[in-house]
Amino acid sequence: MKIGELAKRVGLTRDTLRFYEKIGLFKPQRSSSGIRDYCDEDIDRLRVIICFKDSGIPLEDIKQYLALVDHGPGNEEERLAILIKSKKRLQETLEKLKKTMDLLDYKISHYEEIENKCKI
Amino acid sequence: MKIGELAKRVGLTRDTLRFYEKIGLFKPQRSSSGIRDYCDEDIDRLRVIICFKDSGIPLEDIKQYLALVDHGPGNEEERLAILIKSKKRLQETLEKLKKTMDLLDYKISHYEEIENKCKI
């Protein structure tokens, strides 16, 4: 599969895919003439990348994790450490998000009262 | 209260506070010699700003909302629209975060099995 098709299938731009490759998240096969040729495993990999980055995990962290995976068995503790660190950060984000949701709900549902009570 | 104290109290840097003022989130009083003088209401305002931005609401959106608030009554629908838009985006983020949390939990708890089953 060429870059355009992959881009369509996962909802990223060709440029973004090339950028991800450039920063080391990716290394697809190439045809003899140099054209990228992605396989199904690449799609799985990309879905994980997208899932992580959409949750705010930095591409650099994702890269480190994937590099460990690529390096093969023997570094499970390191991988686990990254996963756990990421989970912790996500939990913090989740807390903040919930707090903000509450604030938004409060402002939205009690709008008139807020108008009179609180300037912000 | 001067900028240094405020910075300490809310956990931002002086530079960040000046930056927020520059982009229009803020307009503290000034002493006769030009030194910023923040009041308690400013702290409330800042806490809202921090709460929102920590949840990923763009500063630009926060600015628009606060501008409406500053403008006084009469634009409640507009404010509400911003709040509702923000809530919707937060909900989407929340969904993604939960999905990623599940994935992380799966990888963390079943690490060995994953090792054998799934390369990523």
Add this chain to the structure above:
DNA sequence: TATTGACCTTGAGCCGGCTCGAAGGTTTTC
């Protein structure tokens, strides 16, 4: 009163994450 430290402004720089344009090679389709 001299120094220290916190404040001021302006403007530039940095980082993450893309995004675009130019100039050219390849492949598919008519």
Add this chain to the structure above:
DNA sequence: GAAAACCTTCGAGCCGGCTCAAGGTCAATA
């Protein structure tokens, strides 16, 4: 076999959100 559609690299640019440095002012303390 030519045009269209796709691919390549490289480098520059953009945006949001800070962050820092330079050069100057203000206020309090020794």
